Amino acid sequence: MNRREATFEAIAARGSFPVVILGGGINGIGLFRELALHGVDCLLLDKADFAAGATSKSSRMIHGGLRYLENGEFGLVRESLRERNRLLVNAAHYVAPLRTTIPIFGWMDGIVRSPLVFLGLPVKPGGRGALIVKCGLTFYDLVTRAQRRTPRHFFNLKGAALRTLPRLNPGIVAAATYWDAYITQAERLCIELIRDARALNPGSHALNYATVEEVRGGALVVRDGIGGATCAVEPRVVVNAAGAWVDAANARLGLATHLIGGTKGSHLVVDSRELHAAIGDRMVYYEHRDGRVCITFTFMGKVIMGSTDIRVEDPETAACDAEEERYICESLAGVFPGIRVAPEQIVHRFCGVRPLPASAEETTGRISRGHMIEFAEPDTGRPFPVASLIGGKWTTFRAFAEQTADRVLPLIGAARKGTTEDMPIGGGRGYPAGAEEKARWIERAAAAHGLSPARVEVLLSRYGTRAEEYCALPEARAERPLASLPAYTDAEIRWIAAGEQVEHLSDLVCRRSVIALLGDARRDALAELAAAAGEALGWPPPRREEEAARALRESGA
Known part of the structure; x- marks a missing residue:
């Protein structure tokens, strides 16, 4: 019997869990760890692989959400900035500060439009000038002043900006630079969170390629998508964290809902030395002519460009199409007019569906990027409540999990036992701070395990301090x-x-x-x-x- 078969057999033998979580994206996995901390036995299921949906197809930004300020989402931005700063510490092996530059083409642009957007009037966002950008970045600095993890923002006038980034559009009047963060190994962080949860509470189980087919006799019918076996699991609470598939998952539970109005975001990964050199070690954050915010940043020797924001009815059909590819490449011309991305330079395309709340809003950028929980009380044939998670984003997964746990714990008679606020994740535990400490860690591990410092450095960047688990194996030396x-x-x-x-x-x-x-x-x-x-x-x-x-x-x- 292999490990998966043993896990499924253990789940079947147990037959009940206080909480079953449907969806192994970052929100479901974050909740899995949160509840494990409080001693709650959970079963986490995903119909595909962990992080196979939008979690692995995001922009890889860990950010405060500068543009959300225009929609009046000050609370979301405060929360996002706090959580960004926590990830910079708790997941320092994967999350790092990212210098970000905004090219600005006018001083007072948006001075009328942005307040109208803020008031919720039917105006498309766009045309943000220096004054509007200054207000937003000042708010950023104010929120993080007590626990500053990144430098303050600053402005450069045209001449200084073009000396720093000479390939920028010479039509700019200024450029603003501030710091957010990005994540290198987003998918691996999910695996680490699952491992951490299992270490906190071995009574919890996570299984990929496993689906809930229906509710029968008050229990979930769970099918192993690999081996084909089925078993019955009785939950006290089900949390639907299926992202863009929330409504589809609810249908299998006998619930007819229309909670999600997903939009797809596509990105390109480009191998262009010219563009890479023009950007340097930063992200350029800019507007396309339709007012949509786009990003271009260097990533592990390549350049990531994005993104789009297009409504999609069926998340299964979402893909980066030729029109989106053209749109993303065209957007670049507005900021780097002398650089063209050729089709053969595009080495990868990816597309994820944001699990946004259903909305009649015509402009998708106006739909909230916040998160919420929708509860369905027990019903005939379904003797357990269902909590559907709507919205959310990478940066705020821990806060969303904490808020969800606070709603779920009373339903199962459990109490909070601590907090994940300052809890390191996976290989971020004991991760060396600063270049000197990192060099000492690498030198020590290399000497202890007979590997070259260059190899240990690569492993540390991939796995954080968990790299030592691999280095200690006899196989590593061979x-x-x-x-x-x-x-x-x-x-x-x-x-x-x-x-x-x-x-x-x-x-x-x-x-x-x-x-x-x-x-x-x-x-x-x-x-x-x-x-x-x-x-x-x-x-x-x-x-x-x-x-x-x-x-x-x-x-x-």
Whole structure:
């Protein structure tokens, strides 16, 4: 019996859990850890892999939400900035400050329009001048003044701005620079949160590729999407954290809801030395001509560009289409008019559906990016309440989980036992602060385990302090770089596959690493990755070929 079969058998044998969470995105996983802290046994289920939805297809920004101020969402921005600062500490191995520059093309633009947007009048946002930007960034600095983790903002007039970024559109009058943050390994942070939750409470279980088919006899009928077995699970509370699929998941529970009005956001990953050099180590945050805010920033040697904001009825059909690709590339011309992105420079495309609340608002940018909980009381044939999570974003997942737990705990007679506010996540535990401390950590680990400092540095960047778990393995000292992907080794891939609930090769290349994101999921690399993962998971040669083909399709390579 393999580990997955043993987990499913344990779930079936138990037959009941105080809380069942549907959806293994960041909101569901965040709640899983939150409840584990309070000693609540939870069952977390996802119909696909963990983080397979919008969680792995976001802009990778950990930010306060500067543009939300225009919609009057001051509370959301305050909360987001607090949570951003916590992640900079608790997940320092993956979350880092990001210098951000806003090109400004007028001094007083938006002085009439922005107040009308703020008042909720039917005006499209756009045309934000220096005064409006200054007000927003001043609010940013005021909110974080007591626990400052990033420098204050500053303005450069045209001349200084063009000296710093000479490829910028010379039509600017100024440029504002401030700091937010970004996350390198968003998907891996989800896996770490699951591991942390299980360590806090071994009575909790998380299973990917598992669906709730219906409610029968007051219990959830759970199907293992890998092995095909079913079992009955009686919950006291169900939390629907299925993101864009909330209404579909509710339908399986016998609830007819229309809570979600998703919009898709598409991004491009570009391999352009010219654009990379023009931006440097920063993000450029700018408006397209329709008023939509776009971003371009350097990421692990590539450039990420985005995004769109288009209504979508069925999240299963969401994909980055040719029109969105054209839109994103055109938007760049407004800020870097001398740089063109050629189709062959696009190495990856990704698209996620934001789980926004259903809204009749014509301008999607006006729909709140906040979060809320909708409760459905027990009903005939469903003897348990359902809490549906609406909205939310990466930055605020911990706060959303905390607020949800405070609503759920009284329903099961449990009490809060602590807080996750200052709780390190995974490899962020004991992560070295500053360059000198990091260099000492690398030198010590390299000497202790017989690996080169350069290799330990790579592992530390990928896994944080959990890298030492791998370094201590005998296999690590005998590792061999993959011929087609020498940044990874055979032993490293086997370690990930065996220990992180990998069911398909696409899980590994898309959600346990950034291989697909960086455009490295090529046929030759996938064949070699399938061989290494297959060795750990017992895949025979035909299965390895199938997994490589599946990963090629999912990664869009």
